[in-house]
């Protein structure tokens with residue numbers, strides 16, 4: 001075992017009182033450390049042993065210890081897992097004991113990072129594990145668990161192979177122009193391959209983009225004039241008294257946020273300050289924030305007081321929301337007699353908000369594409385899109401400018417590198433840092 005690598009430990013279960021806690025120790029000293037603090041048998045590989053954790057003569061807990069010795073395990077290094085009783089104090093005492101015997105506290109996601117660096121899992125799988133842990137909807141769970149199979153890695157590898165073939169063709173023509181002296185425009189195979197790659201990448205990136213709404217949370221701004229009933233609406237959605245409601249216009253100042261899982265979508269609702277002309281310093285700051293929310297949110301819910309109708313400020317809100325998914329809600333329907341056919345009415349006061357719920361479920365229906373296509377997460381899709389752009393540039397270079405192989409090869413290399421980044425590049429520490437910082441401690 002490589003002693004240059006240090007031994008790391010962390011609580012893999014939660015920091016709460018629970019039935020069982022798991023303290024995980026990984027690295028070359030894992031077995032030496034457990035020998036010093038565990039009264040039970042050490043190993044063999046893939047066994048669970050019973051005993052006590054002791055600090056010299058003092059009993060700390062009665063535990064079961066799992067042994068994964070050697071490299072045939074998740075991390076690919078000696079791994080020991082102590083299953084202790086789940087009290088916060090006892091769990092912490094065991095971890096402290098492990099640390100005083102020479103282990104270092106693991107950083108977020110460090111076990112999974114080592115697993116990746118040891119070649120045990122792909123970067124795509126590492127990301128999928130994190131998505132699975134953090135899944136808030138069953139769709140997120142399904143996308144994450146589907147990423148455990150190697151289909152995505154295989155697809156990327158196929159793309160890489162095709163690009164390597166094309167790069168090879170370019171190199172032959174650059175090094176030995178007399179060897180295969182055909183102009184690119186007449187090299188049908190080359191052009192066909194590029195067209196095919198562009199088409200496939202287009203399909204995959206569009207599909208992943210459409211599914212982004214299911215894998216990341218959507219920001220939903222609730223905006224409108226003061227007293228329209230925005231805070232009453234967020235409270236009705238949550239069924240809780242979250243945002244202050246009064247009949248004084250200008251009640252809400254700061255943005256009040258609440259997360260709601262709705263029909264496989266994770267929606268972050270933001271109640272905002274009512275938009276109007278104001279001389280009040282604090283209210284003006286709130287109103288600026290409301291406009292910002294319109295700019296940065298994915299969905300705009302525009303609340304209008306049915307007893308008043310559309311004002312000049314409402315017109316401005318409509319104007320500012322024109323490139324967004326936009327829902328106009330006519331609130332206080334309980335106060336009016338006549339309703340117009342094409343308007344969506346709600347009464348936040350009476351918690352009668354079914355028309356909003358129907359509207360939200362229909363909002364993304366057209367974005368769903370055949371489910372057989374693979375879904376890549378936003379980071380991976382960004383790399384796919386980058387690669388697609390380089391390939392489109394190659395396409396253009398051939399068809400419009402009839403560029404030579406030595407020009408094309410530059411973009412082909414860049415397309416290849418962008419794809420390679422999806423599978424991870426061990427040299428890129430900052431890429432790994434940015435991925436694993438989102439992991440839990442102990443994973």
Ligand SMILES: Nc1nc2c(ncn2[C@@H]2O[C@H](COP(=O)(O)OP(=O)(O)OP(=O)(O)O)[C@@H](O)[C@H]2O)c(=O)[nH]1
Nearest residue numbers: 226227228229230231232250251252274347348349
């Ligand atoms: N009758 C009736 N009153 C409502 C309804 N929704 C809200 N109200 C009342 O309208 C007043 C303003 O409601 P809020 O929810 O505070 O309005 P807001 O849009 O958040 O107002 P600001 O925070 O000032 O921008 C309160 O007195 C609410 O009880 C409704 O559906 N029907």
Ligand SMILES: [Mg+2]
Nearest residue numbers: 230231251252
């Ligand atoms: Mg309010």
